Every structure is written in C-alpha cells, then in structure tokens.
Amino acid sequence: MKKIIKLEKDDNLTIVNQIFNFDDPTYIYIPIENDLYNINDYLYKNTYINNYLVSISGYIEEIKKINFNNKIVKTLKVANDYKENSEVKIKKQKIKNKEELLNYLKNFKLYTIIDKLNNLNNIESLVISSIDEECYSLNEFMILSNFFKEIMEVINYLMKILSLNNSIIATKDTDSEAIKKVKSIIGTYPNIKLKLIPDKYLISLKDNLCDYLNLNINNTLILSAKEILILYNTLIKGKITTNQIITISGNNLKKSKIFNVRINTSLKEIIGKDLELIEQDYDLYLNGFLMGYHINKIEDVIITDEIHTIVINKKRKIEETECINCGACYKICPVNINVKKCYDEKKYSKRCLGCGLCNYICPANLKLKEIVKDGEYEEKNY
Ligand code: SF4
Ligand code: SF4
Structure with missing residues (x-):
C-alpha cells in the first residue's frame, strides 16, 4: 500500500449540501482542429466533434482562438437555441455479457470505462468508489447521496452482465448522509455490501483501495460513483450524458456549491449568475488544490467532462525561497x-x-x- 495521509481541512470552508442545476447555458465551447465549420452552421445536441460532446443544440456564433483550460486552441462558440434538437438515435439494448457491453459503450464514447473493462481479463470483484480525495470536492459523496437508488439498480444490472456474485460500495466513514441513505435500501440488494473507508488522502488509489478491502488488484474493477451514474444513463435509460457534476469551492467564494452543468459550459457564465467572489484577486485551480493545476483567469476555464473540481481561493503571495534540505x-x-x-x-x-x-x-x-x-x-x- 502507498502511504495514506490525514490532511488538515479548512474548517471555515463549507460546501452547500445540495446540487444546483445549471442546465441551460447561453453558450458552450468546442475546440476544433480543422476548418470544417463556419459561422451560422447548426450543431445538433449529442453529436461529437473530436470526442468533445455537443451538449446543446444551436448555431455557431464565433470561431476563434481562445485560452481553453491553459491551451490556446481554435474554438467554436455555440449559442444555445434551447430546442434540444438531436438527430442521434442509439437503440437501447438488453446486454448479456462483457463483449456486448463493450460494443454498446463504444456508441457513447465512454473510453475511460471501456479501458478499465479491457484492462482486466477476468473480473471477479466490482467496487463502486464514492470517495472524493480532494478536501475541496464533494462530487462523489453528492452523487451517492442523491442517486443511491439509480446506483443500486445499475450495479445490480452490471453484476448480471459481468456474472458477478458480489459487489462493494466504498464510501468515506465521515459521509454520514450517504451512508444513511444507502443503508435504507441495501437490504433489498443482498449481493451489494457497503464498506466504510477512513477519510485519508490517497486511499482511493486502486492499489490502496484493493489492499484495504482485501481484494486482488488484478481482477477488481473499480468504478467511481460518477462513472456508475453515466452507466445508469447509458444502460438503463439509453441516454447520452450531457451534464457533469462539479464542485466549485474555495475561500474566495461567498458560498461554495456543487453544480449539475452542461458539458463545455464556461465557468465565467456560472460565476456571473450563481456564485459571488469575495475579493477580485484570486488563485484558481482546476481539478483540485493538490492534484490540479493553476489557471490565471476565470475566463479561461471551460468545464469539459474531465473537470470535476474548481477551487477559487483568495490570492496569497507565496514567495519561493532556497531549499533547506529538510527532506x-x-x-x-x-x-x-x-x-x-x-x-x-x-x-x-x-x-x-x-x-x-x-x-x-x-x-x-x-x-x-x-x-x-x-x-x-x-x-x-x-
Ligand atoms: S506529486 Fe510529489 S509527492 Fe506526489 S507522487 Fe509526485 S513527487 Fe511524489
Ligand atoms: S528538501 Fe524538499 S521539502 Fe525540504 S525545502 Fe528542499 S525541496 Fe522543499
């Protein structure tokens, strides 16, 4: 097992325990690598451009180079017509085995989940991890708390597809609300167990979690609560997931909140409508304070499906000094x-x-x- 560490948390920072909907952005932004698109072209919802999902329907209003999460790329600015026009029809299927599952998931371009399935020749255990590593993030906890019925339903279905007899939901022992909700219905799913995990940094790394749960890393499939929710949309509803749960938190926000946003919405639009900064100078980190990376401006952040946490802290003047060889x-x-x-x-x-x-x-x-x-x-x- 790799070292796990108890991190000190900022007691003054609380995140509102609710998911706020930001489902109707005025614009979304899609990076492009070619000149196939023109201003006023119409884009249908649920299509893909270079594996980026078009999560709304509407017209291209602008094409120009912008700073897109620290990369300068040519980007389509798509104005929402709020019609939700989609020409994509994916037939929902009854899936019987791993091969059929892999083929079906390719329609939805769920490559991270496909890779996890492909990397294991023989799956003997399924673990659903609803552990948020970063102390500034509560996505996994909120997904488990709010969608626990859907999560149980899809775990049960996955176990049948993968011919598994047991599965585990792993959540932090401090997540009392999620624990209470899962316990209220777990009796109807005798093959799904709930395991409580200590609230320590890096416990959710695959080898650490397998060690803690006494499972073999080589035949254990670990999916996050977020991935399971995507699979619920895909397998049970036959729908493409157009939204993303993200935490926007930090000590420079009047309130830290969790949002359900359309993929490829700009952070600027959310801040303008639903969040308030305390000071105008800030330090912004994409995907967490510890694991993420620094971004200069709110205007440069587009919430792709890879962004899960945005931290906006008060600007701190940090001076680098000489290494003191402390080790x-x-x-x-x-x-x-x-x-x-x-x-x-x-x-x-x-x-x-x-x-x-x-x-x-x-x-x-x-x-x-x-x-x-x-x-x-x-x-x-x-
Ligand atoms: S980020 Fe630093 S502490 Fe973490 S694994 Fe890399 S070198 Fe080690
Ligand atoms: S030894 Fe490492 S931790 Fe200590 S001052 Fe130098 S770089 Fe920083």
Whole structure:
C-alpha cells in the first residue's frame, strides 16, 4: 500500500449540501482542429466533434482562438437555441455479457470505462468508489447521496452482465448522509455490501483501495460513483450524458456549491449568475488544490467532462525561497521519489502520481510537482 495521509481541512470552508442545476447555458465551447465549420452552421445536441460532446443544440456564433483550460486552441462558440434538437438515435439494448457491453459503450464514447473493462481479463470483484480525495470536492459523496437508488439498480444490472456474485460500495466513514441513505435500501440488494473507508488522502488509489478491502488488484474493477451514474444513463435509460457534476469551492467564494452543468459550459457564465467572489484577486485551480493545476483567469476555464473540481481561493503571495534540505518532500512522497533531485536536475518521473503532497509540505514553497509530474523534460527514474 502507498502511504495514506490525514490532511488538515479548512474548517471555515463549507460546501452547500445540495446540487444546483445549471442546465441551460447561453453558450458552450468546442475546440476544433480543422476548418470544417463556419459561422451560422447548426450543431445538433449529442453529436461529437473530436470526442468533445455537443451538449446543446444551436448555431455557431464565433470561431476563434481562445485560452481553453491553459491551451490556446481554435474554438467554436455555440449559442444555445434551447430546442434540444438531436438527430442521434442509439437503440437501447438488453446486454448479456462483457463483449456486448463493450460494443454498446463504444456508441457513447465512454473510453475511460471501456479501458478499465479491457484492462482486466477476468473480473471477479466490482467496487463502486464514492470517495472524493480532494478536501475541496464533494462530487462523489453528492452523487451517492442523491442517486443511491439509480446506483443500486445499475450495479445490480452490471453484476448480471459481468456474472458477478458480489459487489462493494466504498464510501468515506465521515459521509454520514450517504451512508444513511444507502443503508435504507441495501437490504433489498443482498449481493451489494457497503464498506466504510477512513477519510485519508490517497486511499482511493486502486492499489490502496484493493489492499484495504482485501481484494486482488488484478481482477477488481473499480468504478467511481460518477462513472456508475453515466452507466445508469447509458444502460438503463439509453441516454447520452450531457451534464457533469462539479464542485466549485474555495475561500474566495461567498458560498461554495456543487453544480449539475452542461458539458463545455464556461465557468465565467456560472460565476456571473450563481456564485459571488469575495475579493477580485484570486488563485484558481482546476481539478483540485493538490492534484490540479493553476489557471490565471476565470475566463479561461471551460468545464469539459474531465473537470470535476474548481477551487477559487483568495490570492496569497507565496514567495519561493532556497531549499533547506529538510527532506520533507522525500519523506511524504507516497512512491518515494527523490523529489528534490528531480527538481534540481529538471527531470520528471513516470512514477509521480501528481498528488501534490511535495508542494504542500515544502517549507520553501517550491513548485516541485510542476517539474516532477508536469515538466516536459527528460525522464529520470529517481
Ligand atoms: S506529486 Fe510529489 S509527492 Fe506526489 S507522487 Fe509526485 S513527487 Fe511524489
Ligand atoms: S521539502 Fe522543499 S525545502 Fe525540504 S528538501 Fe524538499 S525541496 Fe528542499
């Protein structure tokens, strides 16, 4: 098992315990790599452009290069006509085995789930993890709390497809509301067990969770609550998932909230309508404070299906100072990388998990993860 760590939480930060709908954006934004599109072209909902979902129907209003989550890319700005016109028809099927499941999921371009299924020759255990690693995020907990009936239904169906006798829902032992709701109906599903997991950082890594649950990593399929909810839409409803549950939190927001948003909505539109900043200067992190990355401006954030958490904190002036050779980065690193050496020699390590603990612990405020994980340098296996 890799090291797991109890993180100190910001007691002043509370996230409103409710999912707010942001289902009717004025615009969505789609990056493109070619010149096949023109202004005023009509786009139907549920089509894909370079694997980016068109989550509304409407006309292309603008085509220009923008900063799209820290990359400058040519992007379509699509104005919502609120008609939800879709020409995509996917026939819902009764699925009997893994092969049929894989073929069906390809219609929905659910490649992460397809890869997880393909990577296991023999699946003996199914675990649904509703664990939010980042302390600024509550997506998985909220999905389990709000959709526990749908989740149980689709787990039961998946177990039949994969010929499994048992499955486990793993949730943090602190998530009392979700635990209560699941316990209220779990009696009707004798083959689904609820396991409570300690609230420690990195417990949901596949090897850690399998160790904790005493399962073999080589034949255990772990799906998140979010993935299970997508499978509910796909398998039970025969629908493409056009929305995304995300947490927008941080100490520079009057209220931190969880939203159900259309994929590829801009953060600027949500902030303008449903969130209020305390100070105009901020530090923004996409996909979490520890694991995520820094973005300069709210205007540069588009909520793709890969974005799950946005942290907006008050701007802090952080000065980098000289390394004092304290060794804390090495001691805290869950995979024992010689972080300081990588940093000094500007090398990255394939083994880095991007967990951000080295940055979090460094008294000199050095941006270690940005080199060891994200740096485009020569690899070194320290
Ligand atoms: S981010 Fe830092 S602490 Fe985490 S695995 Fe990478 S080097 Fe180690
Ligand atoms: S934690 Fe920071 S100060 Fe300490 S050895 Fe690592 S890089 Fe140097």
